[in-house]
Amino acid sequence: MDEGMPLLFEEFTLNPSRPIYEQFVEQIRARIVSGIIPTGQRLPSVREFAADKRVNPTTAARTYQELERSGLIVTYRGQGTFVTGDMEIIGKARAELARAAVQELKRTAKALGLSVEEMLELGEKED
């Protein structure tokens, strides 16, 4: 990438038993939402991304398609692909991630037979 902000965490390892594009989408989405990849940042081309990560080019293309569909990245013909500058879209994606995390939290609490509040309290307690 131009300004040296990698799309993925350095130590990011892929799980070969899950669709690879899903893992890329999750990573990049989280990095856009948290601002690690700033708005307006230019992304590498699909081909560069695939060659860099040594994945099938269709995997890279699919990753970009999914991110484009959610509006987080935008492609301008002849200019390249960029992180959206639309804060509303980024806010929406952030809310979605938060909702998913809370759902997960609720599931874990339920499995432990606790309410979310009880679990948080228990989890924060020092021994």
Add this chain to the structure above:
Amino acid sequence: MESNNEGKEREAAVSCIDVSLTARKKTILNKVSFEVPKGTITGLLGPNGAGKSSLLRIISSLATASSGTVAIFGEPAGEAALRKLSLLPDRGGLPGWQTAAQWLAFAKGIYPDWDQVQCEQLTEDLKIASHTRISSMSRGEEARLQLLTCLSRTAPLVILDEPFTGVDMISREQIASTVVGALADGTRTFLIATHDIREMELLFDHLVMIGNGEIKAARKVDQLRQQGKSVEAFYREVFA
């Protein structure tokens, strides 16, 4: 007219129907049938001695099957198909007494579809030292030079037979990156035989499993992962 074009679009890069090979009463390939879809990176996977190299030699028109048919982009394999494919054979055979530059100049002369611009770009990407004598290259360097030779041609089908055997990690990574880069916009098709799955599993989109001279399975990698299976796990399932 339109349906005609569509048919062309979907035409396989390689199509094998009931390909058998017998040598000295021994069956090496037994009614092998499969297709390599155009524009894919297809992995031909199987243990050593499964018949991968024999099959690739037949597909590359370097050997003839005892029975069955092989088509390359819809045309029968044979001398005329040679211009459509570029083969990296198992165990090199580059002339050790030449330097990389001398070899590439020679290759340029023998291949009518040589692309010099591409060759120079790849020399840089693959970090080939032009003035090193081939006999004094490491296995990794020689493998990179072989790949460079293969990809400097514009042939639409690239066949790599065990491109990673004895190759160091950095060379493996460079080879994998180069293969991805060379796939361009789906105008090329790769058929790659390997028993070294971990290196390549993220590259493949199609798999053909061969064991004891027979096709054991053919799958889309996407579908495997949707079911929570890695290429490696599937390989174990097929060959365990």
